[in-house]
Amino acid sequence: MTPSGMSRIPLVRSVLLVVVIWCAASFIYAPIFSVLRFAFAPEGDIGLGAIGELAGSRRVRTAIVNTLVVTGLSIITVNVIGIFQVAVLEYLRVGGRGFLRFAFLTPLIFVSVAAATGYGFVYGQTGALTRLLQSVWPALPNDWFTGTLAVVFAHTFLLTSFHFLFLRAAIRRVDYSTVEAARGLGASNMEAFARVVLPVLLPTIFATTLLVTYKSLGSFAIPSVLGGRRFDMVTELILTLNSLRRPDMAAMLSIGLGLAVILCIAAMQYVERRGSYVGGSKTPVPVERIRISSPFVNLAVHAAAYAIAVIQLIPIALVVLFSFAPARSIATEVLPSSFTLQNYVTVFSQSTAFVPLKNSLVMGASATMAGLMISLFVVNLAHRHANVGTTSLDLSFMAPWILPAPFIAIGLILTYDEPNLLVANRVLLGGFWILPIGYAVVSIPIMMRFLRAAFFSLDPALNEAAQSLGAPAFYRFLRVTVPLVLPVMILIAGMTLNVILSEYSMSAFLFNVNNKPLSIALFEGARSANPEQAAINLVYISLIMAFSLGIITLADRYGLGGGK
Amino acid sequence: MTRNHWLAGAMTFLSLLGTSAATAEPLVVYSPQGDERAVWIAEHATAAGHDVTILTAGGGELFDRILAERANPQADVVLGLIDAAMATLKAEGLFQPYVPKWADGLPEVYRDDADRMVWKFWQTPVVIAYNSDMLAQEDAPASWLELVEDRHAGKYVIGPATWQTTKTYLIGMLLRFADDGGEISDDGWDFMQRLYDNAIVVDSADAKTAAFVNKEAVIDLNWFGGVGRLADDVGYNAVMVDTEGGTPFIAEGIAITKGTDQLDDAKAFVDWFGSAEFMAAYAARFGQVPVHPDAIAAAPDSVKRNATLLRPQPIDWDVVAPRIDGWIQRIELDIK
Numbered sequence: 060m061t062p063s064g065m066s067r068i069p070l071v072r073s074v075l076l077v078v079v080i081w082c083a084a085s086f087i088y089a090p091i092f093s094v095l096r097f098a099f100a101p102e103g104d105i106g107l108g109a110i111g112e113l114a115g116s117r118r119v120r121t122a123i124v125n126t127l128v129v130t131g132l133s134i135i136t137v138n139v140i141g142i143f144q145v146a147v148l149e150y151l152r153v154g155g156r157g158f159l160r161f162a163f164l165t166p167l168i169f170v171s172v173a174a175a176t177g178y179g180f181v182y183g184q185t186g187a188l189t190r191l192l193q194s195v196w197p198a199l200p201n202d203w204f205t206g207t208l209a210v211v212f213a214h215t216f217l218l219t220s221f222h223f224l225f226l227r228a229a230i231r232r233v234d235y236s237t238v239e240a241a242r243g244l245g246a247s248n249m250e251a252f253a254r255v256v257l258p259v260l261l262p263t264i265f266a267t268t269l270l271v272t273y274k275s276l277g278s279f280a281i282p283s284v285l286g287g288r289r290f291d292m293v294t295e296l297i298l299t300l301n302s303l304r305r306p307d308m309a310a311m312l313s314i315g316l317g318l319a320v321i322l323c324i325a326a327m328q329y330v331e332r333r334g335s336y337v338g339g340s341k342t343p344v345p346v347e348r349i350r351i352s353s354p355f356v357n358l359a360v361h362a363a364a365y366a367i368a369v370i371q372l373i374p375i376a377l378v379v380l381f382s383f384a385p386a387r388s389i390a391t392e393v394l395p396s397s398f399t400l401q402n403y404v405t406v407f408s409q410s411t412a413f414v415p416l417k418n419s420l421v422m423g424a425s426a427t428m429a430g431l432m433i434s435l436f437v438v439n440l441a442h443r444h445a446n447v448g449t450t451s452l453d454l455s456f457m458a459p460w461i462l463p464a465p466f467i468a469i470g471l472i473l474t475y476d477e478p479n480l481l482v483a484n485r486v487l488l489g490g491f492w493i494l495p496i497g498y499a500v501v502s503i504p505i506m507m508r509f510l511r512a513a514f515f516s517l518d519p520a521l522n523e524a525a526q527s528l529g530a531p532a533f534y535r536f537l538r539v540t541v542p543l544v545l546p547v548m549i550l551i552a553g554m555t556l557n558v559i560l561s562e563y564s565m566s567a568f569l570f571n572v573n574n575k576p577l578s579i580a581l582f583e584g585a586r587s588a589n590p591e592q593a594a595i596n597l598v599y600i601s602l603i604m605a606f607s608l609g610i611i612t613l614a615d616r617y618g619l620g621g622g623k
Numbered sequence: 624m625t626r627n628h629w630l631a632g633a634m635t636f637l638s639l640l641g642t643s644a645a646t647a648e649p650l651v652v653y654s655p656q657g658d659e660r661a662v663w664i665a666e667h668a669t670a671a672g673h674d675v676t677i678l679t680a681g682g683g684e685l686f687d688r689i690l691a692e693r694a695n696p697q698a699d700v701v702l703g704l705i706d707a708a709m710a711t712l713k714a715e716g717l718f719q720p721y722v723p724k725w726a727d728g729l730p731e732v733y734r735d736d737a738d739r740m741v742w743k744f745w746q747t748p749v750v751i752a753y754n755s756d757m758l759a760q761e762d763a764p765a766s767w768l769e770l771v772e773d774r775h776a777g778k779y780v781i782g783p784a785t786w787q788t789t790k791t792y793l794i795g796m797l798l799r800f801a802d803d804g805g806e807i808s809d810d811g812w813d814f815m816q817r818l819y820d821n822a823i824v825v826d827s828a829d830a831k832t833a834a835f836v837n838k839e840a841v842i843d844l845n846w847f848g849g850v851g852r853l854a855d856d857v858g859y860n861a862v863m864v865d866t867e868g869g870t871p872f873i874a875e876g877i878a879i880t881k882g883t884d885q886l887d888d889a890k891a892f893v894d895w896f897g898s899a900e901f902m903a904a905y906a907a908r909f910g911q912v913p914v915h916p917d918a919i920a921a922a923p924d925s926v927k928r929n930a931t932l933l934r935p936q937p938i939d940w941d942v943v944a945p946r947i948d949g950w951i952q953r954i955e956l957d958i959k
Contacts, residue, residue, distance in 0.1 A: 116956035288824055289959075302785060303952050304687075478694045488691045571688075572680050586826070588833030 071533055075436055082433060083455040085481040086500050090470025091458070094310045097473050101307035109311035118299075119312065122291040129210050129282075129292065130275040136215040137271045140367060141222030142264065147364045149230045150252060152348040154361065162368030166220040168607035169375055172563040172578045173600045175284035176585045178204075178213050180381075180593065181374040182285075185390035187381075188373065205287030213281045216371050218274055221267040229263035230256065235344040248349050262330055269327040276319050277463045280563035280578070284585050297465045298567055306473055313466040324461050375604065382597035386590040389597075402594040406602075412595050415580035416602070422491075422574060423559035426498035427552050433499075434506040435548070439536065442514045453507070460504035464497075468568035471497055491573045497565040502555045513547040514540075550617060553610040560603050577603070649674040650888045653689060653698040655682040655787075660909060667901065673892050682708065683785040689880075693717055699883040700892055702875075705787050707794075709741045709876040710944035718878040721890055725897040725915060733874055733914045743874035744897045745906075745913045748933045749791045750870055752850040754841040754859045764842065766867040767796050771814060776821035779842035780831050784951045784959075787873065788846045794943060795871030795936055797950060805946055812953070819958050832856060846873070847929070848910065869936030874914060 099105055113119045144163045147153050169177060181188045182204035193199050204212075233256050241251040257264075279294040286292070291299075293316050300309035351357040381388070382402055384395030406412045433456065441453040459467055475487035487493040517540065525535045541548075563578045570579050577599055584596035652675050654661060661679045668675045678698070680688065686708045689701060693715065701712065712718060713735075720739040733743035751770075753763040758778075764770050770779060782789045796818070800811025823840055825831045834840040835857045843850055843861065854861035877896060879889045895901060902913040903921035912930045913919055919930055 118956050118959065299955060303955055304948065305952065476691045484695075486692055486695050489688050572684070583827065583829070586833070587829040588836050589829065592829070 069531075069533060076440075079433055079436055079452065081481075083452065086471070086496055087455055087458055089474045089479075089481060090467055091462070092470075093473035094313060094466060094470045097306045098310035098314050109307040112305075113308055113312055118291060119296055121289075122293050122296040125207065125282075125290060126276060126278075126292045129207060129214065129278070130272055132207070132211045133214040133218065133275045134268055134271055136211060137218045137222075138264065138268060140215055141219040141226065141267065143363065144219060144367065145222055145226045145230055146252070147360065149227055149346060150256065150348060151360060152350045153364055155365075159364055159368050162372050163219070163223055164611070165371050165375055166217050167223065167611055168604045169217065170220075170558075170607070171561040172280035172284065172581050173561045173603045174217050174374075175213065175281045176581050176596055177374045177378045177600055178209075178281075179284050179585050180597070181377050182209070187377055187393045191393055202287060205285065206290045209285040209287070210278070210282050210290070210292075213285055214271075214275055214278065216367075217281070218271050221270045225267055226260065226263055229260050230346060233259050233346055235346045238346070248351065262333065265330045266327055269323050269330070273320055273323045273327075276316065276323070277465075277564065279465075279567065280582070283563075283567075284582065294463070294465050294564065297469065301469060301472065301568065306469070309469050310473065313463065313469050316463050317461075317466045320463050321461050378597050378600050379604075382594070382601040384594075386594040389590045389593045402598045405591075406595055406598045415575055415577045416599065418574050419560050419577035420556075422495040422498060422576060423556045426495040426502060426559060427555045429495075430499040430502045430506055430555065431548060431552060434503050434510050435541075435544075438507055438510045438514055439540065442511070456507060457504050459500050464501055464564035465568060467500055468497055468565050471500075472568065488569075489571050489573070494566065494569040494574050494576065497569050498559050498562060501562075501565060502559070506551050506555060509547060509551050510544065513544045517543055546617060550610075550614055554614065557603075557607050557610045560606065648885075649676040650699045650885055650892055651675075651697055652677045652700045652702055652892070653685050654679055654702040655685055656703050663908060664896075664905075667904070668892065668895070671895050671901075673888070673895060675892060681785075682787040686712070689717060690715065696880045696882050698880050699885050699889045700877065700879055702877045702896065705791070705873040705875055706743070706938075706940035707790070707944045707947055708787070709878060710940055711947075713738060713740050713878070714944070717881055719881040719883075721879050721893065723877075723890075723897050724894045725899065725917075728917060729915055741876040741878045742893075742897065743876045743914055744902060745911050746872050746874040747847045747912070748870045748872050748935070749788055749795065749844070749846050750850060750933065751864045751866055752843045752845060752854075752861045753864070754835070754843070754854070755862045756859045757838065757841045760862070763862075763864060764866075765864065767792070768799065768814070768868070770842075771817040771821060773821070775842060777823060778840060779822055779844060780834050780840045781819065781822040781824050781844070782828070782831055783826050784954055788844075788849065790947065790951065791846075791871050791873050792844050793954060794947060794950065795938065798936075798938060798943070799868065805942060807950070812958070815954060816958050819954075824959065835859075847912075863933070865933050870933045871938060872935045 098109060099107070101109070144159075148156065148160055148163065153159065166174075180186055183189065184201045186204075189199070189201065189204065192203075237255050238251050241255045242248075246254060277294055278292055282290065282292040283295055286295075293312060297309050297312050297316070300306075300312060351360060381395055383398045383400065384392075385397060385399050385401065388395045388397070406416065437449075437453055437456055441449040471493060472488055475482065475493060478484040478486055487496070521539055521543070522535055525539050530538070561578050561581075562576070563582065566576045566578045567582075570576055581596055581599055584592045584599075587593065650673065654664070654677050656664060656677075657679050661677045665675060665677050678685075682704055685701075686704060689696075689698060689712060692698075696717070701709075701718075704712070718740040722739050723742055726734065726742060729742065733746075735741045751764055751767065762774070764772070764775055769775070784790060784793065793815070797807050797811055797815065800808045800814065802808065823834050825834065831840075832853065835843070835853060843853055845853060847863075850861050850863060877893055879886070879893060883889050897915070899913075899915055899917035899921055902915060902918035905911055906913055906918065906922040906926045910926060910929070912926055913922060919927060
């Protein structure tokens, strides 16, 4: 930006610009720099000692192997289930489509630590399903649901959300006339699907596969809650190394995880770019769902679809049901025999039970507001004045998108565990605000993506009209731009708050006695032997799901998130 | 808790202004004595004319916090961290010298004549106890080294190595395999591997309790006061073992933070807290065994009995302290 350009920028905007640049420097660049410094030069001299020590640790090696095995298996199982679900909903004629659609969308509302805790509640040592299975098969041990099996199973039914969102949108773009043509040439339904539909979907399948890979590599809450004894994944080891006060090893391992994730995203970008011209026709004939001719296949498809739906719905149904049951019926009954609102009353009236909910709401709301303001400012600036300066500011705030949460968390810890001039020589670690700062940093990239889309759909004529009527820039921004993107902003705020309510990765690193969030309370409650605590957990999960469902219904209505 | 944050901010601000108002702020004491213990201490301190705020958290957490706040200390007094933690904080230069009035007559192991910073006020053995409703005396382990025998497999619980109690008994066991230079032999690490392989390993107090509730665990590795508390919570009778080779004892210390702006108040609080009178009162209330002979003399008979119940394992904490991090790291990354 040239000096003469600066002089024309009004005071408000220059102040904001300084604040935003300070945010980027303090909470993105400084943490990244700290991670690199501690990983490669912990004592001031450049060295790779941390790599040797990491390689020497049996538990680190096992965690890396576990992470790769779980990810490999999850890619296969999630794709099988996800593609089948999309075929059932959009390609085949299957009865009870509305019910199936609801069941298959549950991974959108049952996420992260809430879902992990829910699975633990149902399949865990004293879970209702464990006892149900034991009544059929008495030899089943109490702790059957642990390790790779449990984590891959949970991934399989919880990570299909990308298929639900993106693959469904893609199959709707398939030109049905090509399917008809193939069948006219003698292809069966399955052949037509494999030869005509699937190739069109391949780029999207590849993209969702990479998203699943990305999610699985950084999986944290699910292995922590369900993994059990001697099963760790890489994220958990980073946390352990941090608590052992080995920042160099923690930083190095988070760099390794970061590189794996960046590779995934680079591959995804490449496919996205290539995939754009593979897409369907401009004016596709909508897909007509196909009736399966063989009664045997038809029965099998129905059975499989309903089995998946039941697997996905049972944990949710039991969580909600037991949240209305007296605490004593938890872990003693398969289905509750009486109902009460007592657990909800406890959460809202007992301070120890309410504090985590309050903390998460306060931190989530402040992180969302700050994040939205920064995103709005940066996106608006980059949209109006595209130049090297604004683009690099834009990219700076997008950077956390390609870095796993533990990487950023370790960076924030290493930067702010002692007084830092960037924050007026204060120590942030151990305080209330470090966690909301972390939340904001990881939320901003998503906010910017949606806001940018909203900005590009704005009609520039409106702004020009206001300008020709003599309205100054800031006034135009407030009176023209903001009202137009306001619905999008409200939705983004809701979606972000929704994610933060059950955010685990950042929270596990940065929480402390002053700000224990909902996700950590859920995690701790999940290992409690106390039924009262379990009951409180069920209420938390139910509240989070209700909030998510509300947000997703809204988003669907306004066409956000439903497509891409 | 946010209030503390703002309070700390306000205090810093006031002290920057250099007004006398800063001295009107309460003395901030960091202590792992939780719940009713902290409340009880605070009430008695107030009654004795000390204006204190006690911030409580787990011992490991407080230790990390004090290290993290080193450049901007929030605590004026650190109270109740155990030998190794206090030794490390002292080595990091976070305390300042003060010889409390009750130092006279304190046995040598609890004194700090070299640096005059950390003074111990009560001690706790870390013991092996067993559920005598489910385990006969002859089936219980008679020593720490016997724990790895197959008959005890799956019957005892190891907590997170960040807990002071866990750390203490792990160190106590490892030290039996140490050479003169403090190096642990391969036998020692093999022992540690078997100890973990045979254990129920948990990462929270709730999970530990659950193991006893489910009756999987019947042998409790715990600090003296924790044994009775767990047994009461779960509902069984606990018996402690006076082990062959001795029981590791930990002593809790008190020290004044370097850079406190309320030095006189801090000294007065330390003098009051460690006094035989308050120590005996605390012993009468919570059964904790003090280390000052005057305090033991004034304590109830049951406490006097407990003071000599178990044979201690000799441990030189000043030698051990710098090695602990490395040992715990090896346990966490290779054995657990």
